[in-house]
Amino acid sequence: MTSLAAVILAHSDPTHLQRLVGALHDIPVFLHCDAKTGRDVATQMFEGLPSRVTPIQRIPTSLASWSLVDAELRALRQTLQTTDARHIIVASGADYPLVPMSTLESGLKAWTGMSHFWNTPIPYPAWSTRRHPDGGIWRFEHRFLAPRGKLLTVGGIPVRLPVKREIPQGLELRAG
Numbered sequence: 064m065t066s067l068a069a070v071i072l073a074h075s076d077p078t079h080l081q082r083l084v085g086a087l088h089d090i091p092v093f094l095h096c097d098a099k100t101g102r103d104v105a106t107q108m109f110e111g112l113p114s115r116v117t118p119i120q121r122i123p124t125s126l127a128s129w130s131l132v133d134a135e136l137r138a139l140r141q142t143l144q145t146t147d148a149r150h151i152i153v154a155s156g157a158d159y160p161l162v163p164m165s166t167l168e169s170g171l172k173a174w175t176g177m178s179h180f181w182n183t184p185i186p187y188p189a190w191s192t193r194r195h196p197d198g199g200i201w202r203f204e205h206r207f208l209a210p211r212g213k214l215l216t217v218g219g220i221p222v223r224l225p226v227k228r229e230i231p232q233g234l235e236l237r238a239g
Contacts, residue, residue: 067168068093068148070138072124072131073156074100077107080156084112088164091146093138095119108156117141126209129231149175185236194220203236204228 067090073080074097084092094112096105098121109118119138124130135153142151150171160167186198195201205223208215215222230236 066147066149067152067171068142068146068150069152069154070135070142071095071154071156071158072134072138073097073108074124075104076156077104077110079159080108081111083154083156083159084116086160086164087152089115090152090164091142091148092116093119093142095134095138096121097134098123117145126212126214128206129228129234132231132234150178180239182237182239185238187238190238199238200236203230 069087069090069092071080071083071092072095080094084094092112092115094108094116096108096118100108105121109116119134119141122130122134122137124134139151139153142148162170185203186200188198190199190202191197204227206226206228208222208224
């Protein structure tokens with residue numbers, strides 16, 4: 064059987080999170096709950112979870128920010144350090160499996176020793192636009208207005224803040 068683990072980044076909806084963890088059957092789950100999530104909601108998220116769920120140190124995360132990458136990398140590191148998983152499912156707390164776990168596990172057998180993760184270096188020509196023919200670099204260099212987690216657009220164009228953001232040292236931009 065394929066050795067699986069899951070990383071989940073959750074922000075809200077403890078009921079759905081509990082359902083998601085249940086759908087993942089007996090695989091180890093590494094759960095990051097956003098530090099900005101209210102205490103009552105966070106408590107509900109962790110309440111009654113099976114012992115196979117490992118909480119990850121909570122850090123504050125924001126939509127379209129490097130903080131989400133940081134939270135995911137922390138969870139992935141702990142997964143790799145504490146399991147023998149050959150494949151890791153990365154999901155948000157709002158996700159849900161579209162196929163039974165047995166179907167997923169049997170499908171992953173063909174990928175033993177490999178990863179099923181499409182990514183390509185930035186600039187990625189398909190991410191160029193008429194306004195930004197830079198292969199998507201503008202997506203990383205700018206901060207965008209996202210009140211209440213919803214990207215603000217005017218005429219279909221994301222509204223960006225005037226200050227550029229730094230790309231963290233040691234990261235290579237990828238499209239995926």
